[in-house]
Amino acid sequence: xxxxxxxxxxxxxxxxxxxxxxxxxxxxxxxxxxxxxxxxxxxxxxxxxxxxxxxxxxxxxxxxxxxxxxxxxxxxxxxxxxxxxxxxxxxxxxxxxxxxxxxxxxxxxxxxxxxxxxxxxxxxxxxxxxxxxxxxxxxxxxxxxxxxxxxxxxxxxxxxxxxxxxxxxxxxxxxxxxxxxxxxxxxxxxxxxxxxxxxx
Amino acid sequence: xxxxxxxxxxxxxxxxxxxxxxxxxxxxxxxxxxxxxxxxxxxxxxxxxxxxxxxxxxxxxxxxxxxxxxxxxxxxxxxxxxxxxxxxxxxxxxxxxxxxxxxxxxxxxxxxxxxxxxxxxxxxxxxxxxxxxxxxxxxxxxxxxxxxxxxxxxxxxxxxxxxxxxxxxxxxxxxxxxxxxxxxxxxxxxxxxxxxxxxx
Numbered sequence: 445x446x447x448x449x450x451x452x453x454x455x456x457x458x459x460x461x462x463x464x465x466x467x468x469x470x471x472x473x474x475x476x477x478x479x480x481x482x483x484x485x486x487x488x489x490x491x492x493x494x495x496x497x498x499x500x501x502x503x504x505x506x507x508x509x510x511x512x513x514x515x516x517x518x519x520x521x522x523x524x525x526x527x528x529x530x531x532x533x534x535x536x537x538x539x540x541x542x543x544x545x546x547x548x549x550x551x552x553x554x555x556x557x558x559x560x561x562x563x564x565x566x567x568x569x570x571x572x573x574x575x576x577x578x579x580x581x582x583x584x585x586x587x588x589x590x591x592x593x594x595x596x597x598x599x600x601x602x603x604x605x606x607x608x609x610x611x612x613x614x615x616x617x618x619x620x621x622x623x624x625x626x627x628x629x630x631x632x633x634x635x636x637x638x639x640x641x642x643x644x
Numbered sequence: 645x646x647x648x649x650x651x652x653x654x655x656x657x658x659x660x661x662x663x664x665x666x667x668x669x670x671x672x673x674x675x676x677x678x679x680x681x682x683x684x685x686x687x688x689x690x691x692x693x694x695x696x697x698x699x700x701x702x703x704x705x706x707x708x709x710x711x712x713x714x715x716x717x718x719x720x721x722x723x724x725x726x727x728x729x730x731x732x733x734x735x736x737x738x739x740x741x742x743x744x745x746x747x748x749x750x751x752x753x754x755x756x757x758x759x760x761x762x763x764x765x766x767x768x769x770x771x772x773x774x775x776x777x778x779x780x781x782x783x784x785x786x787x788x789x790x791x792x793x794x795x796x797x798x799x800x801x802x803x804x805x806x807x808x809x810x811x812x813x814x815x816x817x818x819x820x821x822x823x824x825x826x827x828x829x830x831x832x833x834x835x836x837x838x839x840x841x842x843x844x
Contacts, residue, residue, distance in 0.1 A: 450709050452699040456692045486697045492656045493690040499652040509650050
């Protein structure tokens with residue numbers, strides 16, 4: 445798309461185009477929006493990007509994003525340190541947090557085993573998980589990886605590593621999503637929902 | 645959404661949430677994507693925002709975005725200076741450029757008359773348009789404002805100003821879908837609209 449050779453604008457559009465799910469039209473719309481912002485807001489936006497990169501690191505315990513050495517969840521005294529919920533990404537941890545039903549701690553793998561994409565167990569933060577299990581604090585590890593082929597494979601891989609250590613390994617329940625429509629549920633999900641049926 | 649009080653991350657998410665059409669989930673996805681970028685790419689993104697603000701100004705002639713005092717279209721010797729195409733935004737000019745059917749110059753109003761939003765003729769770059777018509781260079785003004793109520797009102801308002809000056813004022817043909825947005829019209833439709841323009 446010719447931007448009349450206004451180079452700084454084309455560059456900004458390009459930057460937005462790199463973001464996931466942002467096509468060229470949207471990138472253009474966003475770039476123009478940023479251009480029309482008051483200058484101090486644009487500076488704020490610009491700084492937020494660099495700040496995020498400079499100030500955020502991985503928590504030394506759970507590998508989630510953190511400002512300090514340990515994240516607020518790991519530092520907290522009210523969280524149950526005997527249960528670790530293993531997730532693929534920090535966003536998954538946020539999703540679980542928003543249920544307000546979980547009071548344990550997390551472990552973020554930063555991905556899932558995916559041979560097609562060249563991601564093996566060594567690229568994930570599995571060693572860091574194992575090192576947390578060396579003393580007897582942890583009683584249960586909940587595998588909350590995604591219900592995809594990759595997430596399943598990762599859950600299986602880790603559960604095989606942990607079972608010989610005598611730790612209870614659980615997996616999030618499969619079933620029909622609340623508020624969903626049975627008619628539109630896929631066969632696999634329905635089959636799993638039947639399998640896992642509970643007594644009322 | 646609790647980001648575990650990772651302040652720089654929350655701030656980045658907030659910045660993305662401010663953008664038009666970006667909801668909280670998308671903002672989160674984009675923020676995490678930026679966080680996972682290599683640092684030099686993030687710095688590049690950050691700089692592109694500030695650069696766009698610092699280096700881009702309005703063309704002294706047509707009020708389009710420009711790096712120098714005059715934009716490439718106004719500086720060009722091959723463009724027909726006797727025809728001015730009046731558009732609401734720089735993006736509309738880009739859309740028209742992409743038809744490759746138009747060889748005149750542009751004038752960007754930076755908006756449309758919209759009393760509901762408190763935008764009157766004085767907030768638009770109409771004076772700058774009138775000052776371009778003081779000599780006899782310009783033979784035709786094409787009103788290419790959006791086919792919306794605001795765009796129509798703006799076209800009517802300007803055509804009433806220009807007609808006493810003896811300048812031919814035309815309007816894009818209704819090949820463009822009514823209620824649509826010029827920016828999203830396809831090139832063929834836009835080209836048809838240019839071909840079939842009518843005198844107001």
